Amino acid sequence: MSLAMNKPELSAYLSQIFSQIINDFAIDALDMDGITMRLKVATRHLRPGGTVSGPSMFALADVAVYAMILSRLGPKALAVTTSSSMDFLRKPEGGSDIVARGRLLKLGRSLVVGDVLMFPAKGDKPLARATMTYSIPPN
């Protein structure tokens, strides 16, 4: 199996379909082993006190797994998030981008499970982990 969409193709496609939010994210790397997706942290992602908000971290994990699915199945793929689990491990400081490293644990015909670890842009202690499950509707 190989990628159905490479990094520039996927970036262009996401910009087109997610025009509202795509300024928040950038794909740093993409291959068959997984994705590195960046949350470009701005004031709108912060909570009082300067931490990056939980919903922003959720959005990052969700889009990272969705992008991996598209990269494998191509732009026509339909996929909806059916469940997620997250653990918040350390306080994410607002002054730094957050980088998500995602991989697909399973790419089945009807279920896809992706695993994501999130780090500060310059740091190696994980801020959060997430597992996102997507359902692929029958054709």
Next chain:
Amino acid sequence: MSLAMNKPELSAYLSQIFSQIINDFAIDALDMDGITMRLKVATRHLRPGGTVSGPSMFALADVAVYAMILSRLGPKALAVTTSSSMDFLRKPEGGSDIVARGRLLKLGRSLVVGDVLMFPAKGDKPLARATMTYSIPPN
């Protein structure tokens, strides 16, 4: 045990500390049994196709549980989300507000666990469920 903050006190307090996001939410009801928190769905909460986004649902569940903690422990309470699990059950249509019904399953000294079911404003089939765990730092 009784409420440390009632509905108007809590609404006022959330408006003050979460000025960025509080226009998104309203407390419909609050008592010792739990909370009913409303997501006032607007264009910024939608995904292409008109569904309410996953991060918006996450934010609703998170703020519902946080508000219950404040209602019990008062405005000085410190609490940080440590984990969450969510299941997305049905497609949330964008034309309707979403109503979260939350209750606290455990209010411990260091861990709080809250359970949330989310419904369309006019409907009784749940759209999503979430469990949010908060940690209370030692004083």
Next chain:
Amino acid sequence: MSLAMNKPELSAYLSQIFSQIINDFAIDALDMDGITMRLKVATRHLRPGGTVSGPSMFALADVAVYAMILSRLGPKALAVTTSSSMDFLRKPEGGSDIVARGRLLKLGRSLVVGDVLMFPAKGDKPLARATMTYSIPPN
């Protein structure tokens, strides 16, 4: 919709297919609103110190949701657990049975989501909560 199997039919069927473990469980109640399933706590379910083990609680939640699926879809139903989330809220004392109250949040064609709260047989403070997701293979 009505039940495809009632309580005695389901109890008999579970005894037949799960002969190894069915001595551990009993159905206390079953209707369209949900199930009450009992873990008949014995020494083999205990950890040092006398608490009921986590795997025993997992098994109780899992069988409660599986039994609800069978009660709706009949004995021919195929269903496999695809994900679970659990929160352990209070220490379950070994001297008492544990009672699980389960309901189905979604009974879709390919995904079923069930929610379970577990209580001591005589007590109203929940010991644990669980959500179990089952996948129904395409026919």
Next chain:
Amino acid sequence: MSLAMNKPELSAYLSQIFSQIINDFAIDALDMDGITMRLKVATRHLRPGGTVSGPSMFALADVAVYAMILSRLGPKALAVTTSSSMDFLRKPEGGSDIVARGRLLKLGRSLVVGDVLMFPAKGDKPLARATMTYSIPPN
């Protein structure tokens, strides 16, 4: 930081405190990066059809994370499971042991989060993933 208990010390300690279940498990490897824990699959772990049961997989993930906590904090450590999330990815065949590879994502003063991937003894496609959270009671 270094290990408070090495592999033989930890194996001996687990045999002593978990005499009921320790015949089910073996530590294959242990260092500061994590643990490899083996479920020695026997008939009692199987479901009808020959799959390894969900509760057995849960037990494996739980003991793997607990063992890592002991390896770091020593035999006096108190730790109780507070939450877990699991995803079952592929059918685990009963003829083969299951090997869990665990690592600690966070070892805090009051919360520990461990991540586990489970594989067939001879195979590189994951059967399941789990995250287990433990609470360390204040001294």
